[in-house]
Amino acid sequence: MGAVLTNPLRVGLRQERVIPPQCLVIFGASGDLTHRKLVPALFELFRQRRLPSEFAVLGCARRPWSDEEFRRKMAEAMASEVAEHRVAWEQFAAGLFYEPVDLEDPPSVVRLGQRLEGIDRLRATRGNRTFYLSVSPNFYGSGCRSLAAAGLLSDPSRSRIVIEKPFGRDYGSAQELNRVVQTCAQENQIFRIDHYLGKETVQNILVMRFANTIFEPIWNRNYISSVQITAAETVGVEERAGYYESSGALRDMVQNHLTQMLALTTMEAPGRFDPESMRNEKAKVLQAARLANEDEPWKCCVRGQYGSGGSSTRPITGYRHEPGVNPESTTETYVAMKLFINNWRWQGVPFYLRTGKRLPKRLSEVVLTFREAPVHLFDAAGGAPTPNQLILRIQPNEGAEFKFEVKAPGSGMRSRPVDMAFSYDDSFGEPSDEGYVRLLADAMLGDPTLYTRSDEVEAAWRLYTPLLELIEDAPSRLPVYPYEARTWGPAASDNLLAADGLAWRRP
C-alpha cells in the first residue's frame, strides 16, 4: 500500500501482544532471505517496540562469520534503514549474534546449544527459542533431526521451529517430511510458513466474512454462481531459475498461496478465533475440494509458459531464454484450473484458479460472481444485466469492490452496472505490515493461526496430485502452451471458462 502521511495519532496505539523473552535462531543467516526479509522485519518490530528487551537473534550458517561480521553484513544489506535510524540500529544490533553451524554436523549443533545458554545468560532470554529454517528445503528434515538430537526441541513450551516454503514437492514427500518433523517436535511447535497468510488483506477475507452479517447468508451455492481466484505477477523468473525449473507455477503458487485464499474464502465459520478451530475449518474445506475432473485432469487444467514479448524498444525475454533455464524447458509459468468443493455450501459451484508470471498486471484477487436476477424486468445497457460481483482485492489497491446494477440516467428504465469500492488506502492510508513482520511476530508469540498445519498441507498437495502425476507420467496430455509475455496467458485458459459460458474477469 502506498505510504501516505502517517497519522500522528496512531503512533503507539496498536494493541499488539508483546513477544515474550526469547532467542530467535536463524539457520541460513548468510542467505538471501535473512538479509532481505527476516532481519529487516525484526528491525521493524524492534522499532515498533514490540520486541522485549530480553531478546536476541542468533544467526547460523556454515561460513565462519563472527558476531561483528554478521552485524556488519546485515547493516550493509539494509543501509538506508540503518542510516535513517542509526541509534535504534545500534541498540538492535547489540542483540545480533552469529554462530557457525552445519545442520548436517551434529557436534556443531551441540555447540549451538552451549552458545544459546551463554546468550540466555547475557540477554536474559530464559531458554525460550524460536528456530527458523531459512535453508534449502533439503535440510528441513535433517535440520529438525539435528536440533532434536541436541535436545533443543525437547521442551514444547520453550522451543518452536519455523519452516520456510516449499513444504514438500508432492503429497508423498510432504507426508514424509511431516513424519520426520513430527518425530522431532510436537505439532504445536511446528510453524509452516505461507507468505500469503501474512498479508493483511488475506486476513481481511476472514474479517469481512465473519465480522459482518450481510455476507454470510449469501455466501453459498444458492447465491454464488462461480468464484475466480487470481494471482498474477508481471515479473519473470528473475534469479530463481534454479529453484523454479524444478518447481513451476503449480508448486510455487497454487498449492500454497492460491489454495490458502481458496480455503479462507470457502471455509465454514469457526466456533471461535483460535488457531485450532481456524485450522480445523480450513483443513475440512480443503479435504472436500476436488479437481473438476479427477479422472481426466487434463480437461480441467491448462498450463502455459511465457515466450518473448514486449516492444522493440523494451523487449522481454521468453522463459526458455532466461539465464539458468533449460532451453527446452517444459516448466509451466502459468496454470489455470477448475475445482469443485463437495460440501453443502459449495456443491456445484465452480472455482477457477489461475496464476502466472509475465502477465500484464501484478494483482491478486478473489472474485465472487452471484446468480442472475430470476426475471429481467429492465433492459440492460449492455444487453444482459451484469451479474453482481464481489471482488476482494488482495494486492495492489487493497480493498473490496461490489458491482451491482442501477438505473441508467435518462428517461426509460434501463439498467447499468456500477462499482461500490472500499480502498484500504483511502480509508487508512497506512502501509500495512510486511508479511514477514506479522508472521515472525506470530511465530515468536507462539500463535500458529496464520501457519499451515500438517493436515492442511497434505490436503492441499493431495488436491493437486492427479495433476502432478499427469505432469510426471504423461506430460504431453497437459501441454505447456506458450503465451506472449505481458498477456493474460494462453487462449486455452479462456476456453476453460468459455466452455462454462464464462470469462475471466479482466482486472
Place this chain on the structure above:
Amino acid sequence: MSTQLTLQAPLALPPDQVPGYLERLWDQSLGSSPGAATFTLVVWEGSWLEQQLVRCGRLDGPITGFLNEKVLEAARAAAASCGLPLSTAPMDPKLAWAIGQLGGNHHAEDQRGQFVEGAISAHMPRRLITLAPTLDGSQPLETLVAAYCPLPEEGAGSSACGDVVVLRGSTGALHQNLDLVQPLIAPDLPCWVWWNSSLDEAPEVMAALATGARRLVVDSSLGDPRRCLNLLVERITAGQPINDLNWLRLRSWRESLAMVFDPPSRRDALNHVVQLDIDVEGSNPVKGLLLAAWLADRLGWQLISTYAVDGDGVGDGIGAEFERSDGETVRFRQMPVPVGVPKTHPGAILGLRLICQSSQGSPLCVILCSESGGCMRLESGGMASMELAEEVVPLPNESEEMEVARLLSGGHDSTNPLLAAAAPLAAKLLP
C-alpha cells in the same frame, strides 16, 4: 476470566518462618514443577472502600480486594447518604474516607491476596506478594503462604506453579516489616509493584517497594491530582518504568480520535486545530489533562499559558493556550460536568471537541462522546457552518486485573514513551 483458588488453603505462619517454608515448599511439594521463570508481582491492596463498606454493614464479606458490581453498588448508595455530590466516583478516595466517618463495627473474613485472578495467573507469576493494610491501626502483622498451580486453559500450553504470600496488618506494621518482603523478591526475575490504592497513602511504603528497575503500576485517578501527576513525572524523570492505569483507560478515546483522522483526506486538518474542549466527570482533572497533553505532544503544540476557569458550581475548569508549530494559537478548555451515575474512577471523560480551521474549505468539527452519556454541551454553539464528524467512544469494560494482566504480558519494561511525553505536560497544564 474466572478467579482461581490457590492450590492449598493458605497457611498462617510466623513471619520469620516464611522464607524457610517457601524454600522447603519448592524443594518438596513442588519439586517436579519447573517453577515459572516469569516475574514477581507485589501488590499494595488498600481496598479501603471495600473494608469501610463491610465495617459499617453496607456490604457482606468476605473482603477480597476485587472491585466487583456489589462493591460498586454499595459505594454508589453510600455516596448519597454521606452527602457527597452525585458525581462522586465510587473509587474516589474521598468516598472511602466519608464512609469511614459512618458508624459500625462489622467484621468479615479477609481473603485479600488468596485468590489469583485468571487473567493474571495466565501469565504464571512466580510469586505474588500481597500487602493488605487493615483499618485497625493496631493490628499486628500476620503472614500467610500458599503454593498455586494455575489450571491450564483448554488448548493452552503447560503451566508452571508459583506461590502466594500475604502480609496483613496495620499500615504501620506493614511498613515496619518491609525488610521481610525484600528477600522474597527474586533478584534475577522482573518485579512488578502494583499500587492498587490511592497515591496519597503510605508514601514511605511505596518508596521502599518501588525501587530501581522494578516496574511500577499506579492509577493517577486516585489521589490528589497534583500529587498524582508529580509522582508520574518524578518516576519518569528518574528512569523508572511506570505504568498508569488511568492513562491506559484513555485507549478507546485515543483510538476513536485516531480513527477520525485515518482517511488521508482528513490528515491535513490536524495541522489546523484552533480549539480543543474536553468535558470530564466531577472535579478530578487528571485523565482529561493526560488526553490533552497527549494530543498536544502528538501535534507538536507548545504550552503558552494555563489558568483556572470558572465552572458552574462543580468546581473550576482549566483553560490553556498552546502555540502550533506554524505559530497559530490553539485554545484549550476542560470543564467539570456533574453526572448522575459516575463511572468507577474519578475524572472519566465525557466528551471531546476539536475544531480545525484551515484557510481553505469549511472548518471541521470533531466531536467524540462517551457511550454512556450525551455531550450536549459540546454539540451546542454555532457549529452549523462546519463539517461535523461525530463518534461515540465505547466504554472499555475491563477489570483492573485485566488491565494489569495486559501489562504483565511483557514488553512494558520501560515507560511508554507517549505517557513519558504526556505526563510532564499534563502536570504543567494544572494551573
